[in-house]
Amino acid sequence: MIAFKNVSKTFRLEKREVHAVQNVSLTIGEGEIFGIIGFSGAGKSTLLRLVNMLERPTEGTITIHGTDINKLSPKELRKRRSNIGMIFQNFNLFHSRTVAGNIAYPLKLAGWSKAKINDRVAELLSFVGLSDKAKDYPDQLSGGQKQRVGIARALATSPDVICDEATSALDPETTADILRLLKKVNKEFGITVLLITHEMHVIQSICHRVAVMENGRVIESGDVFEVFTNPQHETTQRFIQSVQQDLPSENIMQEWRKRGGKKLYRVIFKGSITNDSVLSQVTQKHDVHFNIVYGSVQELQEKLFGNLLISFEGDTPKIQATISELASLVDIREVTDLES
Numbered sequence: 001m002i003a004f005k006n007v008s009k010t011f012r013l014e015k016r017e018v019h020a021v022q023n024v025s026l027t028i029g030e031g032e033i034f035g036i037i038g039f040s041g042a043g044k045s046t047l048l049r050l051v052n053m054l055e056r057p058t059e060g061t062i063t064i065h066g067t068d069i070n071k072l073s074p075k076e077l078r079k080r081r082s083n084i085g086m087i088f089q090n091f092n093l094f095h096s097r098t099v100a101g102n103i104a105y106p107l108k109l110a111g112w113s114k115a116k117i118n119d120r121v122a123e124l125l126s127f128v129g130l131s132d133k134a135k136d137y138p139d140q141l142s143g144g145q146k147q148r149v150g151i152a153r154a155l156a157t158s159p160d161v162i163c164d165e166a167t168s169a170l171d172p173e174t175t176a177d178i179l180r181l182l183k184k185v186n187k188e189f190g191i192t193v194l195l196i197t198h199e200m201h202v203i204q205s206i207c208h209r210v211a212v213m214e215n216g217r218v219i220e221s222g223d224v225f226e227v228f229t230n231p232q233h234e235t236t237q238r239f240i241q242s243v244q245q246d247l248p249s250e251n252i253m254q255e256w257r258k259r260g261g262k263k264l265y266r267v268i269f270k271g272s273i274t275n276d277s278v279l280s281q282v283t284q285k286h287d288v289h290f291n292i293v294y295g296s297v298q299e300l301q302e303k304l305f306g307n308l309l310i311s312f313e314g315d316t317p318k319i320q321a322t323i324s325e326l327a328s329l330v331d332i333r334e335v336t337d338l339e340s
């Protein structure tokens with residue numbers, strides 16, 4: 001478990017102070033994939049550097065597996081650091097070492113015997129699907145393969161893994177591939193993964209919990225399903241919109257208005273109710289018709305999440321009765337932000 005309690009990090013420059021991390025309290029549970037998302041400059045990298053002990057907090061405490069890391073001696077700190085596997089955005093491989101040599105490196109530092117190192121490297125190469133590349137050099141590999149080496153190296157001695165924008169240098173298909181591999185790392189070995197990203201789809205595809213950072217602070221955090229389906233903060237909403245496209249384009253809306261478009265309502269279904277025919281049952285009961293204008297149903301953390309824009313046709317009192325009844329079953333609200 002990794003716990004931050006009221007952690008702040010201030011960089012003191014010649015003429016000013018930078019409050020890179022401000023009063024952050026977070027708990028990352030054993031065996032979970034925890035994502036930290038934020039725009040550039042939000043403080044994500046600094047938070048990561050505090051976990052791998054490359055920076056010391058100005059205030060507050062960070063506990064890893066019950067040990068307050070501020071209280072460690074330099075020697076203990078080095079040992080602890082070797083227990084945290086780091087996966088880098090730009091891979092950070094030794095170009096003069098082979099793939100096997102890169103993976104063996106942390107094991108050598110940890111004093112493992114040659115025989116044990118060979119076995120472990122073979123096991124890790126097989127896990128990341130690169131057994132045939134053991135003798136190749138990093139420059140002979142694709143970006144995705146390099147990141148697989150990075151993941152194998154991070155796993156070599158580590159009970160915890162942290163990732164610094166692990167997929168931001170990769171194309172979408174390779175990104176999906178690496179995210180699947182990280183998920184497998186977490187599932188098969190129960191390894192805790194802490195990752196930072198500025199891409200919401202990374203959070204959406206593999207994280208269990210998420211914290212959103214802005215100006216050094218955590219502005220929102222929680223279970224990914226909850227945060228996605230009920231974002232509280234405007235910045236969180238912006239991140240979610242980047243993967244959800246819950247608003248049609250202005251052209252579509254103009255067309256809709258031109259054709260005498262009615263009032264629009266956003267209806268949000270969460271979990272099992274998504275499978276029920278709630279909309280058709282309630283509208284039929286009140287003798288109202290509905291029209292789905294835009295929307296999607298997605299899977300998030302193995303649960304369904306529907307986000308639809310609909311309009312109603314029928315007598316106004318009947319529409320009101322329909323909306324009232326729907327409001328007791330799902331989230332429904334009139335959409336005003338699209339109206340000209």
Ligand SMILES: Nc1ncnc2c1ncn2[C@@H]1O[C@H](COP(=O)(O)OP(=O)(O)OP(=O)(O)O)[C@@H](O)[C@H]1O
Nearest residue numbers: 011018019020038039040041042043044045046047
């Ligand atoms: N060593 C440092 N000295 C001074 N200021 C720093 C230092 N490291 C980071 N900062 C500042 O702290 C703030 C947070 O930076 P940080 O790199 O943690 O953000 P980030 O969310 O990781 O951004 P990015 O996504 O661009 O990497 C920024 O204003 C940055 O300029």
